[in-house]
Amino acid sequence: MTGDALWTSLDAEAATAGRATGPAWAATGISIDSRSVRPGDLFIALQGPNFDGHDFVGDALAKGAAAAMIHRPVEGLPGDAPLLTVDDTMDGLVSLGGVARERSPALIAAVTGSVGKTGTKEALRLALEDQAPTYANVGNLNNHWGVPLSLARMPEEARYGIFELGMNHAGEIAPLSRQVKPHVAIVTTVEPVHLEHFDSVEAIADAKAEIFAGMGPTGIAILNRDNPHFARLLAHARTQGVGRIWSFGDHPDADARLTDCSLHANASAVSAVVMGEPVQYSLSAPGRHWVTNSLAVLLAVKALGADLSSGARGLARITPPKGRGARSRIRFGRDGRSGSFLLIDESYNASPASLAAALTVLGQTDLGPQGRHVAVLGDMLELGEQAAALHAGLREDLIARKVDLVFACGPLMANLYDTLPPAMRGGYAPDSAALAPLVADAVRDGDVVMVKGSLGSRMAPIVAALQALEPGGDAQNGLRTATGA
Structure with missing residues (x-):
């Protein structure tokens, strides 16, 4: 070179x-x-x-x-x-990725889990990049072509490399792990996601455990101690010969243990003990799920031999990625209406677990005078035979989080919308294109509007339509950008 x-x-x-x-x-x-x-x-x-x-x-x-x-x-x-x-x-791309991995002196971390992969990967990048040259895959390039592409892009001067590994079916993560060959592997959590392709949540845990396939006796697995499938993942890690297994969470035996946290509308203050070392830090991303995953990040910092205090300081720079909680203040003035509302863009994906976390954040976010908490929801996909029940089951979460108004689209979300109290029903449409103008016409000054749905539900055009309410906003450009992702 x-x-x-x-x-x-x-x-x-x-x-x-x-x-x-x-x-x-x-x-x-x-x-x-x-x-x-x-x-x-x-x-x-x-x-x-x-x-x-x-x-x-x-x-x-x-x-x-x-x-x-x-x-x-x-x-x-x-x-x-x-x-x-x-x-x-395609084979050529995989070969480039393989050679890039072999020639790299970097210590490598891999991240998987039912939810929280991309945010955890980005948080780990922030925790490490002030300490040494750090490389992480862009966005969520986590599949059979995204992983070798990301490996092939890794510069030789990188001293830390971070890769997100994803799957929709069993057998997909193991070959990715063998390409990445991680020294450290994080499993954020196991939840009922992609149930359409699995017989049970236990089978999902087994698929996530494939991340250990590329590790060895010197590797360190980092697992969620509070997840019901911790013991199953632990057994997989041991069976596959992973040398050390560390855990994170509230559990008193966790290696990274949360001792206190203060959740605010725009940030969180955290106290924890990581491998016996007390640490205090702040997160600029709101939500308990960010707090939990930050514990995994700090364990990974420790596992990679980096400085824990410096890593904790880096977490203060976390901001939720586009489509995964990114926030923007939209100022509007048209048709006799004016003011501003806060838009929370969760349009990239959705599952029962991630939607519950997003609704918690929505309910905790401060309103303006006369403002309302507004949830705009699209179908959660790949949930199999339980899909209708899982959508209808969101009703109690919406009420508990004091969501004022719900807009919904898609045949699965109809199972939820029909169960809601009449006062909570903002509007329903068969798809996001039809729902977008209903939401745009309904927002008012002081509102907090959260948009969330699976990628296949195409909720990004609704985000674009809301952004286009701002003077100078371009709805058509926004729609092209959002749907071309």
Whole structure:
């Protein structure tokens, strides 16, 4: 490797057993999407059931890509186009990721769990990045192509690497773990998520335990001591030969034990004992779930040999990611209405556990004069035969959290909406596109509006419609951005 190059043509050729043609090149990044290619990227032309990246190789090179990885001829390219030809581009991507992992001196942490993966990964990045060069996968690139892509992007100078591992079915996490080979693995929690693909929550725990597959006797597993499936995960970790197993939570035997916390509308103050060391810190992300996962983060800091006090200070910079609790103040003035409301964007995903946590945060958030707590809810997907009952069961949480008004969309949320007291019913529509104008017309000064639903429920357009109420807001641009994620 030379200079700031992530991959040279010689390195990539050797890593993939491919054939480089055209002038020598040095890539500073990797992209699999021609729309977001940056100058200097190596563009990898992946082929899927509904797309073929080979159709966009010319576009990528025109945007300044350093080279393109292909596995079939591409028409219309200059004879001297910088190309790396391999047997299969997906296999080539995995090979790049594997070589990047082998050459890296970084200590590696992996994070999985039914909920809280991305937030925990980002919190760990903040806890470590002031101590040494730290790399974490972008967003939630946590699947069969996102993980090798993230590995291939890891710079050699990184001393800590953090990777999120996700799944929808059994057998998906184990190969990802074997690619990442984590020194430390966090399982945030096990909850009834993706039940459509599993016979039981216990089966989900078994699938999450696949994260231990890439570890060994020197590895450290970090588990939620308060979760009902702790013993099951513990047994899996021991069976798979993980050297040490640490735990976090309220439990008196937890290695990172919460001793006190003060939950506020916009932050939390936390006191804990981590491996016998008292620590106090603040989180700028509200909610008890952030507090619990912060204990796992600090255990990981300790497991990776980093400084605990510095890690705790880094947690003060946590902000909820887009679609996972991000907040914005929307000021509006149209149709005889004016004022502002607080928007809580939870539109990226939803499960019974994450929705319960989000409703708790909504109920704790301060209102303006005459304001209301408003929940805008879309279907929670992949819940199998229990889906209708789990949606209807949200009624008690909504009432307990003193939610004033509920808007809902989707056939599953109809099971909830029909059970609500009439005064709580703000509006129902079959889909988010039809619900968006109802919500936008109903918001008023002082409200707190939380939007949440599974990704497949497409709740982001509702967020965009609410953001577009602000003078200068562009509803169409917002909708394109939100639905193109």
